Amino acid sequence: MTIEITGDSKAIVTNQTGIHEKLELIVEKHFSHPFQKPYQSHTKQAFGDVNQFVQAFLADNSDGEIILDSCCGVGQSTRLLAKRYPDALIIGVDKSSSRIERNVEGFDSRDDYSVENFHLVRADLNDFYRLVKTANWPVKKHYILYPNPWPKSKHVQRRWHGSAVFPTLISIGDQIILRSNWLIYLEEFQLAADIAGLIGNIMKVSDDEPLTPFEAKYQASGQQCWQLIVETACYGH
Numbered sequence: 001m002t003i004e005i006t007g008d009s010k011a012i013v014t015n016q017t018g019i020h021e022k023l024e025l026i027v028e029k030h031f032s033h034p035f036q037k038p039y040q041s042h043t044k045q046a047f048g049d050v051n052q053f054v055q056a057f058l059a060d061n062s063d064g065e066i067i068l069d070s071c072c073g074v075g076q077s078t079r080l081l082a083k084r085y086p087d088a089l090i091i092g093v094d095k096s097s098s099r100i101e102r103n104v105e106g107f108d109s110r111d112d113y114s115v116e117n118f119h120l121v122r123a124d125l126n127d128f129y130r131l132v133k134t135a136n137w138p139v140k141k142h143y144i145l146y147p148n149p150w151p152k153s154k155h156v157q158r159r160w161h162g163s164a165v166f167p168t169l170i171s172i173g174d175q176i177i178l179r180s181n182w183l184i185y186l187e188e189f190q191l192a193a194d195i196a197g198l199i200g201n202i203m204k205v206s207d208d209e210p211l212t213p214f215e216a217k218y219q220a221s222g223q224q225c226w227q228l229i230v231e232t233a234c235y236g237h
């Protein structure tokens with residue numbers, strides 16, 4: 001086990017010292033074999049409901065922009081993004097009902113966050129991404145903030161860039177903004193994007209206000225958080 005030193009005892013523990021040696025093979029395999037797993041009915045239903053909301057928004061706002069907040073947890077980032085982009089509709093998606101349904105303490109009662117241009121959905125993104133692609137949502141920005149890192153080497157295919165849905169994920173929207181406290185995760189995603197012909201830039205997160213509870217936790221414990229931005233507008237739309 002190698003311990004990546006990023007601040008304290010909660011730092012990522014991984015047996016990888018760099019990019020996974022099989023990542024290129026895995027990504028290429030996923031690009032050459034379409035992901036055809038049947039949709040789960042609960043995600044299909046959830047997508048149908050939120051899609052009505054999205055289509056109504058687009059009907060009222062001909063230049064309307066959708067911002068996707070994948071793995072939104074309790075939806076703090078979804079609300080903050082709604083405040084930051086008042087003309088957009090922010091869709092936060094998480095598979096955990098306990099997180100989606102949890103009230104963020106003190107959040108809704110603060111005037112700062114009394115925004116309405118967002119929607120939280122419980123759904124599995126492995127299905128949701130394919131439904132978004134089929135419905136051709138005009139996603140301007142796609143945030144993936146602190147996804148589960150799955151740091152054990154044997155779990156590489158559970159990371160988003162190692163998953164079968166990656167070719168679909170990367171073909172949605174104009175820009176992906178991915179954050180993690182594990183730099184290797186971002187470097188791997190950057191390599192997977194590069195295989196798709198897309199360039200991504202990695203930088204340190206330097207926001208004053210944490211976007212998410214996980215970001216707040218990592219920053220409070222002195223860990224560096226990282227951000228990768230991949231411009232996807234030119235890809236497969």
Ligand SMILES: C[S@@+](CC[C@H](N)C(=O)[O-])C[C@H]1O[C@@H](n2cnc3c(N)ncnc32)[C@H](O)[C@@H]1O
Binds near residue numbers: 070093094099123126
């Ligand atoms: C480490 S948490 C980060 C939550 C939040 N973004 C934050 O930074 O506070 C990762 C989240 O991803 C969600 N997640 C993992 N796999 C998912 C999937 N396939 N579909 C939807 N959500 C998923 C988990 O339920 C969890 O809430």
